[in-house]
Amino acid sequence: MEFLVSWWLLLILLVGLFFVTGVCFKLKSAVSELKSRIRSQSTRYGQITEQFLPLVEAYPWDSKQFRFLGSPIDGIQFEEDKIVLVEFKSSSSQMSTKQRKIKELVEQGKVEFQLIRVG
Numbered sequence: 001m002e003f004l005v006s007w008w009l010l011l012i013l014l015v016g017l018f019f020v021t022g023v024c025f026k027l028k029s030a031v032s033e034l035k036s037r038i039r040s041q042s043t044r045y046g047q048i049t050e051q052f053l054p055l056v057e058a059y060p061w062d063s064k065q066f067r068f069l070g071s072p073i074d075g076i077q078f079e080e081d082k083i084v085l086v087e088f089k090s091s092s093s094q095m096s097t098k099q100r101k102i103k104e105l106v107e108q109g110k111v112e113f114q115l116i117r118v119g
Contacts, residue, residue, distance in 0.1 A: 050074050050088050072098045 047070065054063035054075070065078045066086070077084040085106060087099055095103070105111065 046090070053088050054086075072096070073102060 054066040068075045073087045
């Protein structure tokens with residue numbers, strides 16, 4: 001009889017373990033999905049905010065001369081004596097690989113103007 005009770009207890013423990021493992025897996029998936037949604041929402045808020053940054057008082061140039069691109073850089077500022085490629089970043093965010101490459105090309109003077117006529 002004790003042998004039979006031991007097997008039933010073991011079976012109940014194993015079923016409980018599988019149940020708890022399944023619940024933990026579902027919780028982990030839900031947390032992962034929530035983190036992904038939060039990151040995505042943060043990115044969208046950042047993209048929206050970038051469009052308004054040239055309008056803040058701290059922006060150093062005439063915001064009417066700013067043109068928003070969004071990607072791979074945020075925009076271009078047209079001044080009388082220069083053209084500035086502008087990338088907005090908050091706190092500790094870093095430039096992407098593509099943005100760093102654009103910065104390097106500008107620093108190397110590898111920027112040009114092309115006139116293309118059509119028709």
